[in-house]
Amino acid sequence: MIHPLFSDVAPQGTPDTLAILARLVGFNTISQDSNLPLIDWIATYLHSHGIDSHRFYDATGTKAALHAVIGPPDAAGGVVLSGHTDVVPVDGQNWDSDPFVLHADEHDVYGRGSCDMKGFLATVLSRVPHLAQARLQAPIHLAFSYDEEVGCLGVEEMAADIARRAAPPALCIVGEPTLMKPVTGHKGIWSLECLVTGLEAHSSQVPYAVNAVEAAAELVAYVRSVARRLSSDGPFNGQFDPPFTTMQTGRFHGGSAVNIVPNRCEVSFDLRPLPSVDAAAVIEDIRQYAFRVIEPRMKDIDPATGFEFRIMSQVAAFDIVDDHPAVSLVQALSGSNDTAKVSFATEAGIFNTLGIPTVVCGPGSIDQAHKPNEFIARGQLRQCEVFLDKLAQKLTQGGAI
Numbered sequence: 497m498i499h500p501l502f503s504d505v506a507p508q509g510t511p512d513t514l515a516i517l518a519r520l521v522g523f524n525t526i527s528q529d530s531n532l533p534l535i536d537w538i539a540t541y542l543h544s545h546g547i548d549s550h551r552f553y554d555a556t557g558t559k560a561a562l563h564a565v566i567g568p569p570d571a572a573g574g575v576v577l578s579g580h581t582d583v584v585p586v587d588g589q590n591w592d593s594d595p596f597v598l599h600a601d602e603h604d605v606y607g608r609g610s611c612d613m614k615g616f617l618a619t620v621l622s623r624v625p626h627l628a629q630a631r632l633q634a635p636i637h638l639a640f641s642y643d644e645e646v647g648c649l650g651v652e653e654m655a656a657d658i659a660r661r662a663a664p665p666a667l668c669i670v671g672e673p674t675l676m677k678p679v680t681g682h683k684g685i686w687s688l689e690c691l692v693t694g695l696e697a698h699s700s701q702v703p704y705a706v707n708a709v710e711a712a713a714e715l716v717a718y719v720r721s722v723a724r725r726l727s728s729d730g731p732f733n734g735q736f737d738p739p740f741t742t743m744q745t746g747r748f749h750g751g752s753a754v755n756i757v758p759n760r761c762e763v764s765f766d767l768r769p770l771p772s773v774d775a776a777a778v779i780e781d782i783r784q785y786a787f788r789v790i791e792p793r794m795k796d797i798d799p800a801t802g803f804e805f806r807i808m809s810q811v812a813a814f815d816i817v818d819d820h821p822a823v824s825l826v827q828a829l830s831g832s833n834d835t836a837k838v839s840f841a842t843e844a845g846i847f848n849t850l851g852i853p854t855v856v857c858g859p860g861s862i863d864q865a866h867k868p869n870e871f872i873a874r875g876q877l878r879q880c881e882v883f884l885d886k887l888a889q890k891l892t893q894g895g896a897i
């Protein structure tokens with residue numbers, strides 16, 4: 497039987513983490529809405545422990561990332577604890593309890609974001625009273641973003657600011673759900689939208705028209721050939737599943753009647769590059785095929801026809817060598833000597849690309865993320881608490897690495 501947990505109730509076991517998690521889950525922070533009430537709450541909480549925070553707002557001013565430093569801000573060997581505050585929607589999902597009220601049974605706690613990834617945020621925040629008093633020799637950066645679930649949009653500015661510091665952190669831990677196992681790589685995600693403009697005509701007048709659907713189909717066929725080449729010729733990396741870069745057409749809309757030459761077609765492509773693949777070059781090759789091979793024939797009939805492209809999301813792939821000291825440290829903290837590459841993307845690629853060695857390691861299982869009755873095991877939160885306490889101990893003795 498599950499029952500609701502409230503933030504002012506101290507349940508047995510892990511009171512602080514669960515009380516904070518109840519507060520965080522109570523803020524509906526689906527990506528399309530403002531996360532400011534949650535950010536305000538975290539800032540007030542940090543402030544009550546003597547910690548200032550700084551915000552990075554989006555263009556609309558309705559969402560913000562939050563950065564706070566605990567410990568000596570300019571000391572070398574610091575650690576970033578990175579997490580996103582947004583959650584995926586609950587529309588169309590059949591929940592047994594209110595997704596925005598934390599519920600619990602003996603083993604698990606339920607709520608939207610409990611696993612992905614307010615459980616990590618709550619565990620980190622539960623350690624703040626202790627960290628604020630500890631004699632840290634190197635700083636802990638809290639880096640809480642927005643809009644991760646819609647393409648890692650709300651972390652770039654904050655991450656760049658952290659990386660620019662005089663003594664950049666030695667390690668970033670992204671607390672996405674990995675069952676507290678160190679994850680050392682994932683593929684990137686690029687999505688590309690394409691609008692094809694043709695010239696409409698009665699279908700008896702085909703030679704004087706430009707068929708947008710057929711032009712788009714030529715490009716789809718080319719993308720298919722690129723995808724086939726990537727799967728047959730590589731590059732390959734057996735740590736990923738599938739072990740090569742994939743690309744596909746996910747959406748194709750055009751045409752209204754069989755006797756009208758269509759003047760418009762919209763297509764969307766999805767690319768999942770291995771870390772070793774230059775994704776921008778793959779995209780550019782596809783654009784150039786459209787511009788150089790398909791488009792000239794269209795423009796011979798009407799110069800106003802052609803292709804327009806827009807990159808809709810661009811999440812960098814991420815890879816760190818398994819014998820990197822940052823990986824060894826996370827293995828020691830987590831008590832897990834394994835490493836894994838995963839199929840879901842995170843903000844790790846952004847921090848790693850900026851030169852901050854990054855490992856993904858956080859409580860809960862990705863299998864429970866984004867689903868109805870999303871939950872996290874109490875034991876996972878406990879493991880994360882132990883992990884963070886070991887990290888604090890390490891930082892009181894000196895830098896992370």
Ligand SMILES: [Zn+2]
Pocket residue numbers: 580612613644672
């Ligand atoms: Zn997530």
